[in-house]
Amino acid sequence: MGRVVAAMSGGVDSSVAAALLAQDAATSGDEVIGVWMRLHPDRGEGWEASRSCCSPDAADDARRVAQIAGIPFFVLNLEREFGARVIDAFADGYLEGATPNPCQTCNQYIKFDELLRRGLAAYGAERVATGHYARVDKVGQQYLLRTAADADKDQTYFLWVLDQEQLAHTAFPLGELTKPQVRGIAADLGLPTAHKPESQEICFVPAGDYRALLAERRGYDGEPGPIVDAEGTRVGTHTGYAHYTVGQRHGLGVALGEAVYVREVRPGSNTVVIGSRQEVAAQQFAVDGRRFVAGEPPAERFAAHVRIRHRAPAVRAEVTLVGDERFAVETAEPVWAPAPGQAAVLYQDDICLGGGRIARAQ
Amino acid sequence: MSVYLDHAATTPLRPEVLQAMQPYLTEHFGNPSSIHGIGRQARLGLDEAREAVAQALGAKPREIVFTGGGTEADNLAIKGAAWAASARGRELVVSSIEHKAVTQSVAVMERYGFRTTWLAVDRYGRVDPADVASAIGEHTTLVSVMYANNEVGSVQPVAEIGAICRQGGALFHVDAVQAAGFLPLDVDALGADLLSLSGHKLHGPKGVGALFVRQGTALLAQQSGGAQERQRRAGTENVAAAVGFAQALQLAQQERAHEGARLAALRDSLIAEMAALPGVSLTGHPTERLPNSASFVIDGVEGGDLVAALDLEGIAASTGSACTTGSAEPSHVLLAMGLEPEVAHGSLRLTLGRGNDEDDVRLTVEATRRVLERMRGAGERRPEVASV
Numbered sequence: 001m002g003r004v005v006a007a008m009s010g011g012v013d014s015s016v017a018a019a020l021l022a023q024d025a026a027t028s029g030d031e032v033i034g035v036w037m038r039l040h041p042d043r044g045e046g047w048e049a050s051r052s053c054c055s056p057d058a059a060d061d062a063r064r065v066a067q068i069a070g071i072p073f074f075v076l077n078l079e080r081e082f083g084a085r086v087i088d089a090f091a092d093g094y095l096e097g098a099t100p101n102p103c104q105t106c107n108q109y110i111k112f113d114e115l116l117r118r119g120l121a122a123y124g125a126e127r128v129a130t131g132h133y134a135r136v137d138k139v140g141q142q143y144l145l146r147t148a149a150d151a152d153k154d155q156t157y158f159l160w161v162l163d164q165e166q167l168a169h170t171a172f173p174l175g176e177l178t179k180p181q182v183r184g185i186a187a188d189l190g191l192p193t194a195h196k197p198e199s200q201e202i203c204f205v206p207a208g209d210y211r212a213l214l215a216e217r218r219g220y221d222g223e224p225g226p227i228v229d230a231e232g233t234r235v236g237t238h239t240g241y242a243h244y245t246v247g248q249r250h251g252l253g254v255a256l257g258e259a260v261y262v263r264e265v266r267p268g269s270n271t272v273v274i275g276s277r278q279e280v281a282a283q284q285f286a287v288d289g290r291r292f293v294a295g296e297p298p299a300e301r302f303a304a305h306v307r308i309r310h311r312a313p314a315v316r317a318e319v320t321l322v323g324d325e326r327f328a329v330e331t332a333e334p335v336w337a338p339a340p341g342q343a344a345v346l347y348q349d350d351i352c353l354g355g356g357r358i359a360r361a362q
Numbered sequence: 363m364s365v366y367l368d369h370a371a372t373t374p375l376r377p378e379v380l381q382a383m384q385p386y387l388t389e390h391f392g393n394p395s396s397i398h399g400i401g402r403q404a405r406l407g408l409d410e411a412r413e414a415v416a417q418a419l420g421a422k423p424r425e426i427v428f429t430g431g432g433t434e435a436d437n438l439a440i441k442g443a444a445w446a447a448s449a450r451g452r453e454l455v456v457s458s459i460e461h462k463a464v465t466q467s468v469a470v471m472e473r474y475g476f477r478t479t480w481l482a483v484d485r486y487g488r489v490d491p492a493d494v495a496s497a498i499g500e501h502t503t504l505v506s507v508m509y510a511n512n513e514v515g516s517v518q519p520v521a522e523i524g525a526i527c528r529q530g531g532a533l534f535h536v537d538a539v540q541a542a543g544f545l546p547l548d549v550d551a552l553g554a555d556l557l558s559l560s561g562h563k564l565h566g567p568k569g570v571g572a573l574f575v576r577q578g579t580a581l582l583a584q585q586s587g588g589a590q591e592r593q594r595r596a597g598t599e600n601v602a603a604a605v606g607f608a609q610a611l612q613l614a615q616q617e618r619a620h621e622g623a624r625l626a627a628l629r630d631s632l633i634a635e636m637a638a639l640p641g642v643s644l645t646g647h648p649t650e651r652l653p654n655s656a657s658f659v660i661d662g663v664e665g666g667d668l669v670a671a672l673d674l675e676g677i678a679a680s681t682g683s684a685c686t687t688g689s690a691e692p693s694h695v696l697l698a699m700g701l702e703p704e705v706a707h708g709s710l711r712l713t714l715g716r717g718n719d720e721d722d723v724r725l726t727v728e729a730t731r732r733v734l735e736r737m738r739g740a741g742e743r744r745p746e747v748a749s750v
Binding site: 003031033072074118 | 664666667668670673674733736739
């Protein structure tokens with residue numbers, strides 16, 4: 001018997017996760033506590049729109065689900081923490097010429113750190129549960145992070161940062177379910193979130209346009225600069241290096257006969273380098289800030305599958321540790337546009353070993 | 363086990379009040395403005411309710427405007443009086459610890475070009491009457507200072523301020539929403555021209571309140587559409603709620619001396635035992651405070667976390683104002699009292715009421731001790747996650 005904090009976003013996945021825990025609690029004697037995190041400001045609807053007293057739709061949905069599941073529901077304000085750890089880091093990532101990974105930083109610093117610590121301390125909880133599609137198994141004294149039963153929905157790409165201590169206090173009630181099953185459960189329980197469309201965009205970047213955010217958070221308006229090809233020949237003009245990400249094709253305003261993509265973003269010289277499809281692909285890249293779920297790497301050199309963006313296929317690779325922080329990856333076949341800042345996540349079968357962030361080419 | 367210590371947020375309806383309301387929710391359903399007998403019956407209830415409220419304030423029945431609650435009364439007072447006197451001046455004097463019903467009404471007036479002098483408070487959350495005297499200028503039309511603060515319970519020197527306003531030729535609005543039921547409400551003694559009340563803070567129904575408007579005080583109605591409430595608040599009167607509110611106010615006034623002393627003794631032991639816990643300090647004035655109000659700041663703890671934790675222990679408490687739940691901003695009241703934002707985040711408000719006794723105080727202190735130990739212990743148990 002213990003308490004578990006169900007992180008509820010107002011989406012269908014976390015709604016079903018909370019509802020399933022509440023159902024189990026009836027027999028297990030656990031106590032489930034629903035928590036909705038206020039992560040960024042949301043404008044009210046009145047003329048005097050302000051941040052107090054107006055809860056956004058997502059919080060309303062989460063509260064209704066908690067009511068139906070019969071669990072207590074609290075709003076936790078983490079605007080400051082999310083602003084500093086996730087939104088600012090997101091903006092800084094672009095300013096460094098990288099492609100930030102905000103869902104992963106949110107998991108690392110907000111859901112499985114701030115919420116976990118607050119949940120353990122304030123609510124006397126033992127675990128935090130989320131609606132992620134992933135599995136945690138305890139084998140001997142080891143907690144293993146495993147991919148979800150629904151390979152299509154697997155979210156370990158955003159969870160590789162979790163360590164043993166965090167996994168010991170984590171539950172993923174949806175790990176064995178498929179998305180259609182989850183929607184079915186939501187409909188059967190009459191949850192208002194059952195038919196909510198999937199959200200694909202970053203929660204704090206409305207309409208996917210992060211340029212306004214760079215201006216607002218970091219005063220970056222973008223200064224036009226050169227777009228160059230592999231030989232350094234100027235082929236166009238960009239609106240500001242931070243507006244571009246590696247692998248991007250659209251919005252370059254360059255017509256060279258063949259399709260071109262952003263190959264590299266150079267903040268120092270405010271330059272965007274483009275290349276052909278072949279030039280943007282790679283078989284070797286370096287990864288920085290390595291972490292392993294087990295705490296230790298499996299070996300100095302080992303075979304694994306590597307995934308370099310969410311939902312991209314995991315590709316067979318050789319991994320070699322370099323120094324204390326890095327590893328080098330050599331893939332069996334070319335992978336599309338390894339983007340500095342994005343995670344390279346390692347797998348052996350369905351076990352997520354950990355990963356790191358793709359480093360800038362030296 | 364369940365202990366309700368959030369009477370400043372709202373209170374349960376008293377059975378006598380429900381009983382008084384019942385006929386007006388059923389057989390006496392008429393519209394008080396109707397000519398026929400059924401309407402006249404409703405009018406009778408409304409008239410009697412108005413007389414009862416007027417009597418509690420030492421006012422005339424015509425000076426009572428029933429509203430949809432305390433917030434509406436504050437809005438009508440600030441906006442209605444400021445507009446009506448705007449030919450004479452557009453300057454307002456307002457304390458910095460008012461409820462948002464007042465501060466945000468003032469903010470709306472500022473958008474129309476009105477200017478505000480915000481009165482500072484001391485570390486106990488009290489306004490200095492001398493500041494009011496120096497703030498009132500030639501074009502000041504309205505002064506607003508609450509009777510007792512909703513977050514820290516500090517009682518303001520309203521009678522002194524009222525006299526100063528009279529001398530300075532400015533109208534004086536008193537938000538008495540929290541004070542009603544605990545403090546004397548004689549509007550002449552207070553020197554109030556406008557005074558706001560709410561039903562549900564004193565065991566009456568929600569959705570009803572009243573604004574006292576001293577005879578001769580011009581007011582621009584904020585709601586148009588009928589001649590009700592002497593053209594100061596259009597709309598068919600909520601008769602049952604007005605009857606319940608009047609009944610609740612009468613009962614509170616009758617029992618005030620006895621119940622106030624009982625609650626003050628409970629409050630004092632609650633404050634003494636809470637302040638003895640490590641890291642817990644009292645906010646607001648040690649003695650010049652509402653008899654039911656105890657408020658604290660707690661080192662190294664987020665108020666919202668503590669309130670959630672206490673809820674899981676069966677104790678219903680609050681961080682301060684129920685209207686700012688989920689807000690990242692610390693209380694404007696605590697900031698005005700000079701507390702640092704980090705400190706102000708750790709606020710806890712415990713407000714007593716008719717149902718509470720010594721056992722509730724004991725259970726609350728025990729639960730707080732338990733929860734604080736856990737919150738502080740757990741902070742150290744889990745190492746900070748290393749960053750990537």
